[in-house]
Structure formats: structure tokens, C-alpha cells
Amino acid sequence: MNIDDYITSGILQNYCFGLLTKEEERKVEKICTDYPKVARELQLFRNALKEYSSHTKILNREELRRATWESIKKIWEEEST
């Protein structure tokens, strides 16, 4: 298999988008363990998507964190009673 062709085939992008079947995903993961170059490329795509998806910063971060933690605790209390 030509690794460069594989990298440019678009399959790694589809992997990141979650558009592959489970079987295809396994195959990509197998190739990643066999070819570090592919694994590196996949990681770059993943990082890019993660960066892209986290560019909106929460303004009231701490306030929300506290409120969220309180609601989680409430659920546990309800469950235990």
C-alpha cells in the first residue's frame, strides 16, 4: 500500500467526522499502529477539529461550572433517596 496515497485519499478526514463504518474504523486504526506517519497525520486532523470546535470561549465559565456541579450533586441526592 502506498502510504502517501492513503493519507490523501480522504479516509482520515472521514474517520474524524465519524462517517466510516465500524469495520472501516478498525482498519484505519490498524494502519495507524502499523504506520506512524498515518497516525501522525490523523492526530493533526483531530487536533484541527478540536481547535476549530473550541474557539468559542465561555464568558461565565466559573459561574456555570459551579451551577453544573450543583445540578450533578442534586441528581445523586435524588438517586440515593
Added chain:
Amino acid sequence: MTTINTFSSQQEIPTISFNTKKIIAKSMDAAKLVEMIQSKSEKGFDVLYNMYCDALYSAIIKIVKRTDVTDDLLQETFVKIWKHIDCFKPEKGTLYTWMLNIARNQSIDYLRSSDYHKQLLNEEIDLFSFKFDVIDTTKNNICQIEFADFKRKAKQLDPKYAEVIDMIFFYGWTHKQTALKLMLPIGTVKTRARKGLSLLKILYLK
């Protein structure tokens, strides 16, 4: 096929160290995170919240477009993550994808809910009563800062790629659904998704 992804081949390989051990290390981290959630400790919550709140927040706001609703939905998302952590199957995908799915589903459920439709109705009434500035002045609406941030990023990635990526990644749509929605040939959608992600990769490498 050959013209689609010339970016990665043109690009110089950066000198960051990368090997397959890292992937394994990453999945161990995920296991640790899951443990943290299961331990029900506040410290575990803090770590996870700080790691993922911005990403999940952006995912939600892209769908619902309102900051007040996004705050609530983010809270509900984290509650759901904690409540259903035992349903997370590492062999089926990463923790992040799982959490993103929860955030996405919560947001789409909201758009289908009666709350949302009531809200739309209220806004229409406001418009009929000639309060044209109502959309800009109520704090319920999208805040200026976030809007500016969207604009800034949008400049970097051509909207024609961004819309395809958003639909596939944030809305969880297939190529086919995206093509129908945008009234584009499915081939174009596939090309834009791949090319868009390749462009993003280059944008965020800098």
C-alpha cells in the same frame, strides 16, 4: 481524487514527535477520565469540565445560536455525562465524540421542543409590535463578543467549507443529508468536507 488533498503532500512535516505510543497513552487518559467521572469527585469534575467545556459549548451554540439556551444545555449535557457514564463504550469511539454526541442530541432536542417554538413565536410578536431593536438589546440574544469571534474565525475558513464541516461534525449529518440540505451534489459535499478539514489542519498548525 488526486486534486483533492494536495495539502498534506505539499506540506513540510513538522518536527513534532509523534509515535503510536502516544495514541495508546491517549486512550489510557480516557480510561482515567472515565474513572474520574465514576469516582463522583469534584476534582474529577473540574478536570473534565475545564478540558471540554469550551468545545462542547461551541458545539451547542452552533446549533441553538443563543447564549442563554447554550448555558442551560451545557449544564444538562454535563449532568447527562455524569449520569450515563456507564453507557460509554471505549471500543465504540473516543470519550470526546461520545460527549459531543450528547451535546448535539440535547441541542437538536431543544430545537424540536415546544420551548423553542414558543420563543420563536414571542420574537415574531415583538417584531409585530415594532420593537425592531429587541433582537439587539435583549441579553437573551447572541452576545456581541461571541459574534465577533465567529466572524474572525469565519474569515480564516471559507464559509463554503465551514458550513459543510459544521453540518457533518456538529450536527452529525451524513454526506447525503448535508448534500440534500445544501442542495449540492454529494461529490461536492465530500470534496468540501475533506478539503475543509485539510485547510483547518494547516490553519491550526501555525
